[in-house]
Amino acid sequence: MSSIHSDLRAAPDRSARHEGHFSNAFAFLFFALVVGLGAVTGFAADVGTTLDLNTATAEQLESLPGIGEVKAAAILAVRAERGGFRSVEELESVRGIGPALVGRLRGQVKVGPPRGGAARKVATK
Numbered sequence: 001m002s003s004i005h006s007d008l009r010a011a012p013d014r015s016a017r018h019e020g021h022f023s024n025a026f027a028f029l030f031f032a033l034v035v036g037l038g039a040v041t042g043f044a045a046d047v048g049t050t051l052d053l054n055t056a057t058a059e060q061l062e063s064l065p066g067i068g069e070v071k072a073a074a075i076l077a078v079r080a081e082r083g084g085f086r087s088v089e090e091l092e093s094v095r096g097i098g099p100a101l102v103g104r105l106r107g108q109v110k111v112g113p114p115r116g117g118a119a120r121k122v123a124t125k
Helices: 003-010 014-047 058-062 069-082 088-093 099-105
Strands: none
Touching: 058 069, 069 088, 088 099
């Protein structure tokens, strides 16, 4: 037998060796697709919901970007003091919240009637 034929018989079957790599790559891509779709649908659900500033809890407010425990407490304090918010822009009167943050929150928050139907307090001089 020639040396060429003996080299062919002795060579390992590389296709079998790489077959496992393709299976692993396919499994990884499938997993990434499933996880990615879950993240996208979760994001889409979050985008479609708006938080009412007049009924939101501290925990709900803290879920907003740029709002932590301190700012959430300040929002609740101003809401209680005023009897509720009439517009999203009134958030600018809360200490630590400026026009830039209000701009980022626009579309994620709304203002409905105050909780419990309480009338808005009117400031007197």
